[in-house]
Amino acid sequence: MSTQLPVAGPAEVRAAAIRDLKADPRAVAGIVLVSGLAAAAGLIGPWLLGRIIDTIQAGSGNVLSTVDRLAFGALIFTVVQTVLGWWALKIGFRFGERTAARVRERFLRRTLALPPRVADHLPAGDLIARGSTDASLVALTLRSAVPEILVAVVHALFLIVAVLVLDLRLGLCGLVCLLGVGAAVRWYVRRARTVYLAVAASGADLADVVASTAKGARTVELLALEHRRSQITDSAITRARFARLRALWLRTVLFPWSEVALALPVVAVLLVGGALYANDLVSLGVVVTATVYLRQLVGPLDTLMLWIELLQGAGASYARVEGVADIPKTEAGLTPPAKEGGDRIRVDNAHFSYTGAKDVLHGIDLVVQPGERLAVVGTSGAGKSTLARLLAGLDRPHIGSVTIGGTPVAELPPDQLREHVVLITQDHHVFHDTVRDNLLIAKPDATDDELTAALDAVGAGWWADLPHGLDTEIGNETKLDDASAQQLSLARVVLADPHTLILDEATALLDPKTARQTEQSLAAVLRGRTVIAIAHRLQTAHDADRIAVMEAGELVELGTHDELVSAGHVYGRLWRTWHAEPEDDER
Known part of the structure; x- marks a missing residue:
């Protein structure tokens, strides 16, 4: 390119x-x-x-x-x-x-x-x-x-x-x-x-x-x-x-x-x-x-x-x-996801390389069912964020495929892609505008009740203390710290209400207690939606329906928390090591 x-x-x-x-x-x-x-x-x-x-x-x-x-x-x-x-x-x-x-x-x-x-x-x-x-x-x-x-x-x-x-x-x-x-x-x-x-x-x-x-x-x-x-x-x-x-x-x-x-x-x-x-x-x-x-x-x-x-x-x-x-909108003739395929995400033998010289993902096979909560864990450099980019359509595998409802995710037009998959990272952007207008980006016809409900859902109760509430101008009348700005970004996700949400350490800027409360609130609000969380806190993985364990660019384990702990392999060792230490929110 x-x-x-x-x-x-x-x-x-x-x-x-x-x-x-x-x-x-x-x-x-x-x-x-x-x-x-x-x-x-x-x-x-x-x-x-x-x-x-x-x-x-x-x-x-x-x-x-x-x-x-x-x-x-x-x-x-x-x-x-x-x-x-x-x-x-x-x-x-x-x-x-x-x-x-x-x-x-x-x-x-x-x-x-x-x-x-x-x-x-x-x-x-x-x-x-x-x-x-x-x-x-x-x-x-x-x-x-x-x-x-x-x-x-x-x-x-x-x-x-x-x-x-x-x-x-x-x-x-x-x-x-x-x-x-x-x-x-x-x-x-x-x-x-x-x-x-x-x-x-x-x-x-x-x-x-x-x-x-x-x-x-x-x-x-x-x-x-x-x-x-x-x-x-x-x-x-x-x-x-x-x-x-x-x-x-x-x-x-x-x-x-x-x-x-x-x-x-x-x-x-x-x-x-x-x-x-x-x-x-x-x-x-x-x-x-x-x-x-x-x-x-x-x-x-x-x-x-x-x-x-x-x-x-x-x-x-x-x-x-x-x-x-x-710039072509797509690289091939596109069709929306097939109705019979629903919103099921399927990864088949996916290999990916950033430079073309060396693969960072090797033969990933994964199926994420609609409404499932999947946690992806692994040590730094294991390939978690790269997998998230493939699932979100930001990259495409050079071997294999990543599809949603049978259509390659990377080939979806932007408007359709945003309806199906939203990727949230710890990077965020807040516009120099009112809190209301920052939220209306996600849903232009949202009512004030919907906006406040979205803020409350992610634990952003600070909005009520602003001098002019939702009409407070960010950057002029008030400045948000990184944690508050991240909560504002997450509130946009609640308003957008996508079929699939990918959280790539999206709560990393929050303190451990607030992060856990936010994750629980998001899970409640997005119940019935597919949530894929790149988990850096294993407590997040514990609450998931299934856990995918990445190591050196490969998917080495897949199962529930109890199954993986009982197996005693990579995830079991990670859990025992993490659980043996004082939890972050208790320090």
């Missing part, structure tokens, strides 16, 4: 951009219409200026009165242009905010729809970068670029048409000189996409290195890997720096080139217009008006040049955000 998500091609990005524009047609039409009126109003001022010059030069009639009227008209149309330009940008910014929200929501939906084993194996930095840096850049572009570009394009077109209508010779002269701008843009665009994709990818790699190093800081310190991690970080920084320098080099070529090219039309029209005026082929007012039009053209073209550069980075980010859609 690729270490990064795919990137959408140019055609996909264009199609997505068109869809986003079509999603709000009234706003787009409003921007074009109002900016067109603003551009038309802006043409009147330079034309009136030319009339003023010609009137003064002619010197006939009431010159002062005529100049005053023309100057007042120019002032009025300048104000009108300013107001209409402001209105067009206002419409555009509102359009941009709505569109940016759609892009973010679309990215979130696609991310949540990723198969768990796909999302779990992706570098965290890639998803973080796409959901934060890339999405923010796309949102900024949609908020600012779309209205400003539309306004600039309409304004530029009106100016070009105006100078051509005013005098075809001067207009063509100016446009020919603009070919240099087109050449600069063409040179830049042909190189920019690859460069900016490299910038985004190197940034994602760097974020992943930093995130993984910070997350595994204790492991790095224990194994004395500081020097190695520093080298990896330095390498990622070097790649990111090199990619950014390449993008900077493109900009240092584009902008000086374009600045010179934008000045040429004005210079050319002054020279050619001066020659035509000297030969009485054109009036001075026409030359001045054409010059002002072309000088005004520099403004929108400058805006377009600036956004052309910014759009390359935004386009690369857009391609990365849209690339999530190219």
Whole structure:
């Protein structure tokens, strides 16, 4: 599997951009219409200026009165242009905010729809970068670029048409000189996409290195890997720096080139217009008006040049955000679990390896009946958590199968998988939001009574002491310790009410007494549901219907507590050793 998500091609990005524009047609039409009126109003001022010059030069009639009227008209149309330009940008910014929200929501939906084993194996930095840096850049572009570009394009077109209508010779002269701008843009665009994709990818790699190093800081310190991690970080920084320098080099070529090219039309029209005026082929007012039009053209073209550069980075980010859609929801045609198979979980001759070089699970055979409470025990490194990942569909065995109701668990779409199997580990996440909203993630239509019942079921009585109860904002009005946060996560499980719950040391952060009470409460609430507990406390195994004993990646024993203790093998030795010591909750 690729270490990064795919990137959408140019055609996909264009199609997505068109869809986003079509999603709000009234706003787009409003921007074009109002900016067109603003551009038309802006043409009147330079034309009136030319009339003023010609009137003064002619010197006939009431010159002062005529100049005053023309100057007042120019002032009025300048104000009108300013107001209409402001209105067009206002419409555009509102359009941009709505569109940016759609892009973010679309990215979130696609991310949540990723198969768990796909999302779990992706570098965290890639998803973080796409959901934060890339999405923010796309949102900024949609908020600012779309209205400003539309306004600039309409304004530029009106100016070009105006100078051509005013005098075809001067207009063509100016446009020919603009070919240099087109050449600069063409040179830049042909190189920019690859460069900016490299910038985004190197940034994602760097974020992943930093995130993984910070997350595994204790492991790095224990194994004395500081020097190695520093080298990896330095390498990622070097790649990111090199990619950014390449993008900077493109900009240092584009902008000086374009600045010179934008000045040429004005210079050319002054020279050619001066020659035509000297030969009485054109009036001075026409030359001045054409010059002002072309000088005004520099403004929108400058805006377009600036956004052309910014759009390359935004386009690369857009391609990365849209690339999530190219992740296949599944690797094969899927069907929901067969009705006749129920929710029975079956593991047949499962072999699994993380690296492909050495198996960590060897020939596991296991059947878990619906409603059964199964405890999986064993020493550290025995393969308990790896088996839990296979049962939850986060990984698939390279030999054998893991099925629920006859369908491979790893092939279930995320929405169906969450209905059937939920894996809870000691890792948890609490959002900076109210307690209520943190719980409603699991069941959006839950009532307050259901929410409080779920909290009480996992022993989270602390919610009643919060300043605003369920409406208390976590992270602002109160902070939860690890134990309380874990109970909040377990309350979500109660609300989700899955057919099968896998607890991989989910109560490890709780003190022994609270952990046992929570496990007993969960067992009562989830009665009739399948519960598979990776047990680090043997008292948890004692309460289970059956116990599976793992050793060196193999399932070595399977039976009830009394059967395994009587057999006196691995579990019997573990029980006697643990029971001989003072229990944790009695210390």
